[in-house]
Amino acid sequence: MACPAVVEEVPEKHCWVCFATEREDVLAEWVNPCRCKGCTKWIHQSCLQRWLDEKQKVNSGGPVNCPQCGTEYRIVFPKMGPLVYSLQHVDKTISRVSPFAAVGVVVGTVYWSAVTYGAVTVMQVVGHKKGLSIMERADPLFLLMGLPTIPVMLVLGKMIHWEDYIVRLWHRYSGLQIRGRPMRRVPLEGTLTRDHLSVSRTLCGALIFPSVASLVGRLLFQRFPSSLQRTVLGGIAFLLIKGTLKVYFKQQQYLIQTNRQILNYPEGNGESERDGGSQRGEEYAEDSE
């Protein structure tokens, strides 16, 4: 901003935003909101208001200081009536409470679905009619507490990776001899246990388990008359089959990692030999020993 040399004694007001002087707009309201002297002392009230609006877009409603001398502008508002004051209070309270209420809605949604899932599972396990009659006779409080624990227990149960313990025990007691020859190396832990981190897989596996147990029960244990017996046996059978396959699979993965081999660079060299990588699988039989 160019500041005219004649400042003191008869200072003509001069707005540092629009550069207009007192003579150019006689009616305009002037304000000197800060400790600035000289050519940045005066500003139009309306120019400062506009400038303040722009500033407060960023720090909505916070204090604004003079960019030159740093004085905080003193902004006053007309007094609120008691109704407006209480409405503002109500508005603020609602704004403060509503996030917690929304969390409550989400928790309620999850809880209610867990109750429903629990009820459906009970009917699936003991049979539709018997399940209904059991739940009708039971204490409602017990149902509201007990039914949601069913999916929780299923998920917690799914988080026990018992197959891994068996694989680890197997490794410990089989020693370092596998198929009679010394093991090349022990692979890093992380490479084999990556799937534990999948939340979605744990959740889905846990929630689908009763249906699978019921299905396996109906397929393998038809001669049992009771739906409960069939489902429990089906669940145990499924767990055993799946566990066995998983232990076998993990053990094979472990062996594959253990017997990984890095090949010599093909000595004939040149570009033609570098394509030989596609025959890696075949080369291995000769190369691995």
Next chain:
Amino acid sequence: MACPAVVEEVPEKHCWVCFATEREDVLAEWVNPCRCKGCTKWIHQSCLQRWLDEKQKVNSGGPVNCPQCGTEYRIVFPKMGPLVYSLQHVDKTISRVSPFAAVGVVVGTVYWSAVTYGAVTVMQVVGHKKGLSIMERADPLFLLMGLPTIPVMLVLGKMIHWEDYIVRLWHRYSGLQIRGRPMRRVPLEGTLTRDHLSVSRTLCGALIFPSVASLVGRLLFQRFPSSLQRTVLGGIAFLLIKGTLKVYFKQQQYLIQTNRQILNYPEGNGESERDGGSQRGEEYAEDSE
């Protein structure tokens, strides 16, 4: 790595990881995995495997190159049996499908809660017994489609901020004269419409509306025998009362923003005068005109 000058002719193998030579460990397996010549040509198979494990911790399973010549190491694995192969395929498929299944679980949870909420709302609006009998007689498919639309419609309805339109219309047709004197300024749009962004407030307000309508109906319209009539009238009454208060509140907020005033810096200056900010409210009456 210090590389001995004698390299060609009778090159003694020399591992560039553990610095051991051929004579130090006669049984160790050697590999020259890349185009490197000289002292970085040879490495122990076991040393390279360890080094590879460290590298693959970061880019799990990806290709690894020689840090010197950039040749990609050729890593081979023993061939998998058909069972392991298919197990791996199943494992990968489950890992790929489970995120979608988990999304399905979440959607199902929300859907089921919406159905339940819809059913509770129907019973709240038309009365418990009548609601139950209506839903028992209705087509199940219609219920499964119709009931979840109730909370959806409530939320969509809550998103229509009709009070704002009224406030805006009021401003447009009242012109720039408010209470007989010209308006100081027009506040920025953003400062008054901030609460629209609150998702939690919209959600909670929408979901609590039927309960509030039912309550207001029971309080104000006791003489109506039908629960449906009471609730509908209660809802309308609540919307009108709330809307009127909101329009009034927004209008007052608008006026407060419009008549914001920035004060002159107290001329007596010095530190003592700067505390005068606490009396801003009182000063305004004299200062605002």
